[in-house]
Amino acid sequence: MATIDPIFVPLKALLHREVARFMKVATQTVITPFVSSSLYLMIFGVSLGQRISFKEDLPYLAFLIPGLVTMGCLNNAFQNTSSSIIAAKFGGELEDLKAAPVANWQILTAMGLGALIRGFMVAAITWLMGEVAYYLVFGEFLKVEHWPALILFLALGGFVFANIGIAVGFWARTFDQMSAVGGFILLPLIYLGGVFFSIDHLPPFWRSVAMANPLLYMINGVRYGILGQSDVDWLTALMVTTVAVIATSLLALLSLKKGSFHRW
Amino acid sequence: MHDPLCVVNLSKRYNSAVQALRDVSFSVKSGEVFGLLGPNGAGKTSLISIIVTLEKATSGEVRLFGESVNSHSRRAKSLVGWVPQEVINHGYFSVLEILRFHAGFYGVRDAEDRIQQLLRDLDLMEHREKKVRQLSGGMKRRLMIAKALVHDPKLLLLDEPTAGVDVELRFKLWSYISELKRRGLSILLTTHYLEEAERLCDRVAIINHGQLRAVGNTHDLIRSWTRKYVTLKLNKPYSNLQHPGLVRGQEKEWVFTMEMDKPLGLLLSELKIPSDDIMDVHVTEGSLEDVFVHFTKAEVQ
Numbered sequence: 093m094a095t096i097d098p099i100f101v102p103l104k105a106l107l108h109r110e111v112a113r114f115m116k117v118a119t120q121t122v123i124t125p126f127v128s129s130s131l132y133l134m135i136f137g138v139s140l141g142q143r144i145s146f147k148e149d150l151p152y153l154a155f156l157i158p159g160l161v162t163m164g165c166l167n168n169a170f171q172n173t174s175s176s177i178i179a180a181k182f183g184g185e186l187e188d189l190k191a192a193p194v195a196n197w198q199i200l201t202a203m204g205l206g207a208l209i210r211g212f213m214v215a216a217i218t219w220l221m222g223e224v225a226y227y228l229v230f231g232e233f234l235k236v237e238h239w240p241a242l243i244l245f246l247a248l249g250g251f252v253f254a255n256i257g258i259a260v261g262f263w264a265r266t267f268d269q270m271s272a273v274g275g276f277i278l279l280p281l282i283y284l285g286g287v288f289f290s291i292d293h294l295p296p297f298w299r300s301v302a303m304a305n306p307l308l309y310m311i312n313g314v315r316y317g318i319l320g321q322s323d324v325d326w327l328t329a330l331m332v333t334t335v336a337v338i339a340t341s342l343l344a345l346l347s348l349k350k351g352s353f354h355r356w
Numbered sequence: 357m358h359d360p361l362c363v364v365n366l367s368k369r370y371n372s373a374v375q376a377l378r379d380v381s382f383s384v385k386s387g388e389v390f391g392l393l394g395p396n397g398a399g400k401t402s403l404i405s406i407i408v409t410l411e412k413a414t415s416g417e418v419r420l421f422g423e424s425v426n427s428h429s430r431r432a433k434s435l436v437g438w439v440p441q442e443v444i445n446h447g448y449f450s451v452l453e454i455l456r457f458h459a460g461f462y463g464v465r466d467a468e469d470r471i472q473q474l475l476r477d478l479d480l481m482e483h484r485e486k487k488v489r490q491l492s493g494g495m496k497r498r499l500m501i502a503k504a505l506v507h508d509p510k511l512l513l514l515d516e517p518t519a520g521v522d523v524e525l526r527f528k529l530w531s532y533i534s535e536l537k538r539r540g541l542s543i544l545l546t547t548h549y550l551e552e553a554e555r556l557c558d559r560v561a562i563i564n565h566g567q568l569r570a571v572g573n574t575h576d577l578i579r580s581w582t583r584k585y586v587t588l589k590l591n592k593p594y595s596n597l598q599h600p601g602l603v604r605g606q607e608k609e610w611v612f613t614m615e616m617d618k619p620l621g622l623l624l625s626e627l628k629i630p631s632d633d634i635m636d637v638h639v640t641e642g643s644l645e646d647v648f649v650h651f652t653k654a655e656v657q
Contacts, residue, residue: 094470094508098430098463105460109449116448183445188503191408192461193433353410355442 102194103202110206113179114172121172122213125164129218132160133225136288150319154234157222158315159287164218165211165246166310169253170260170278172207174270177261184355196348200258200341207254208247215246234318241326242317248333249310253278255340262351281307291323306336358422359383360435360511360542361390361407366416368402368566376402377566379416384511384544389537391557391574392546393644395652399566400546401441404515407544408438420511434462437504441515441546443496445488451475451499452484455506462507474502477532494525501532512536514545518552530556554578554644562651569651574644579616581650582642586612586623589636599627608635616642 114121137153180186189199226234236242256278264270285307291299302308312322313329322329361384368377377399384390394400405411407418409425418425420432446454455474459467475481478498483491491499497517504512514533518526533556537543547553553560554574561571570577585603593607601623603611614623620639624631 094467095465096434096463097465098434101463101465102461105457108460109457112453113448179447183447184440184442185444185446187408187410187440188444188458189461190410191433191436191438192458193430193463194461195430355444 098193099198102192103198106194106198106202107205110172110176110203111209113176114206114210121168121210122217125168125214126217126221129160129164129214130221132156133221137222138225138229150321151230153222153226153229154319155290155315156288157219157226157234158318159311160222161215161218161318162246162249162311162314163282163287165215166249166253166282166307167278168214169207169211169250170257170274172210173203173254173257174261174264174274175257176203176206177258178264178267178270181261181352181354181356186353187355190353196345199348200255200344203258204251204254207257208250211250211253212246236318237320238317240317242314245310245313245317245329245333248330248337249307249314252306252310252333252336252340255337255344258344259340259347262347281305282311285311286323287311306332309333310336357386358419359385360421361544362419362422363403363407364417364419366403366406366418367414368399368406368411369414375566377406377413380563380566380568381416382561382568382571384542385559386542387537387540388558389533389543389545389556391553391560392544392563393548393550393553393560393648394546394563395548398563400563401515402566403563404438404440404513404544404546407513408436409433434507435510436513437507437509437511438513439500439504439515439517441519443488443493443500448487450485450487451480451491454488454499455502458503459506464507467506470506470508471502474505478502494521497521497525497529501529505536510542512541512543514543516546516548518547518549526552550643550645550648560644562648564652570647577647578642578644582616582646583613584616584642585640586614586620587638587640588612588627588629588634589638590629591633591635594629594633597627597629599623 133156137156177186180189223233260270260273264273284302285305286302291302291308294302309324309329309332312324313326313333316322316326316329363380363382366377366380367375369375380399380403392400392403402411406413407420407425409429421435423432425432449457452471455471456467459471464470475484478501480495480498480502483495488496488499501517518529521529530552533543533545545553545557557574559572560574560577562569570581588610590608590610594610595607597605597610599612601612601614603613605611612623620637
């Protein structure tokens with residue numbers, strides 16, 4: 093007779109499903125980011141980067157790599173949860189999930205972890221590509237200064253974006269709405285969060301605008317992890333990122349409670 | 357012991373214009389197959405959606421094995437298997453993966469034996485690596501049923517399980533449903549195939565425009581709400597047979613209607629036809645369809 097474990101078995105099944113889903117479309121979920129980060133590195137890092145005079149003793153390529161790593165992780169975490177939910181709405185699987193005795197926290201945790209696994213895979217690929225580019229230009233590898241900080245900031249940022257993806261997945265009524273959130277809100281926030289530039293180079297007004305972007309803190313947290321230095325002090329970055337995790341978790345929970353599980 | 361399903365004064369209003377259910381109450385007893393019958397749009401699927409918590413009732417309550425679906429939903433849900441009317445498309449996943457995930461959602465550890473058993477029972481073994489879109493319509497239905505049974509539920513909700521299914525598979529599904537009942541499962545079945553309901557259901561409820569029109573033992577309903585038709589074939593022509601149950605007739609063939617529980621002999625003695633004159637008697641009993649028409653037509657008038 094099979095036994096029942098209402099806590100870990102559903103959690104494991106939900107997580108397994110999330111990972112299996114994005115692995116089945118690996119071309120789209122893992123290979124595409126590989127191509128796009130290679131292009132960024134070649135154009136901005138290697139080609140243009142050598143002409144940009146940046147901070148003393150910090151090549152532009154070294155500044156860029158943590159930004160691209162974070163961007164890849166966050167963007168893919170968002171893509172994973174939002175498209176998983178929307179695909180499940182399309183096929184009707186979300187109705188199945190509603191009828192099953194799974195708790196909202198289980199759905200949130202499993203989706204968050206699934207998104208994080210994809211985010212980390214893309215981050216790792218981007219980082220490896222960055223190391224290859226760095227080696228080609230400077231003849232040595234870029235050394236990671238603080239591994240725990242790197243992993244912590246990527247994980248917290250990934251959770252924030254996974255949560256936003258869950259909320260968007262539940263509220264969106266069409267594919268268009270989902271890509272609108274991704275393209276018109278999140279991508280600009282990521283780009284303007286200091287992936288490609290240092291806020292030290294901005295005029296005071298734009299600097300304070302940039303400081304209001306929570307993405308800046310996640311990106312700079314990761315930058316601190318890799319380079320040991322960043323535009324924002326790491327403790328401030330940690331506090332802002334933690335607040336963002338809590339706020340977006342509540343948002344995701346609310347959308348699970350109030351959002352529609354109905355098929356399209 | 358609590359009834360597997362108890363629906364109490366349930367109403368559902370989608371917006372001010374659409375009232376899908378009005379004060380519906382009934383219960384499904386342990387071990388029975390209960391049929392929920394009604395024309396399209398009668399409210400059957402709305403009712404199922406409320407049971408599985410996909411929709412919230414406007415008022416009233418649903419209890420599964422004594423637990424309210426709203427306050428103790430997880431415990432209640434784990435005892436129920438649901439086969440939705442529309443096939444669920446699991447995109448990238450194979451039959452086997454779908455069943456494993458589904459067992460996982462219900463917390464079932466070591467589900468493998470049960471999954472293999474269901475694959476055999478529902479003739480899906482050789483299709484276990486296929487994805488939903490590679491399955492035929494019949495296989496998709498069977499997969500939906502396997503999925504609903506993977507956690508060994510005590511109540512099965514079948515929402516039009518044989519809609520759009522060919523005759524052969526329909527018979528197979530009927531015998532499988534009977535088999536499940538023999539194993540002790542309680543079943544709520546919605547259908548608009550009345551033959552299906554008459555064959556499978558111990559009790560039925562007839563619902564129309566969101567209201568419960570009749571509920572009861574299938575055979576009792578047929579007995580109380582239909583009449584039997586008696587066709588007499590005679591050896592010699594009669595004219596002018598007088599009887600309150602006369603439907604039509606001339607010369608050697610006469611048709612009468614009478615209540616289901618009245619004996620045939622009563623009709624014959626009332627007609628005073630000597631038995632030598634009777635060549636043949638043909639009796640047609642009422643069906644669930646007659647009951648259904650009776651209750652759903654009344655609504656139109």
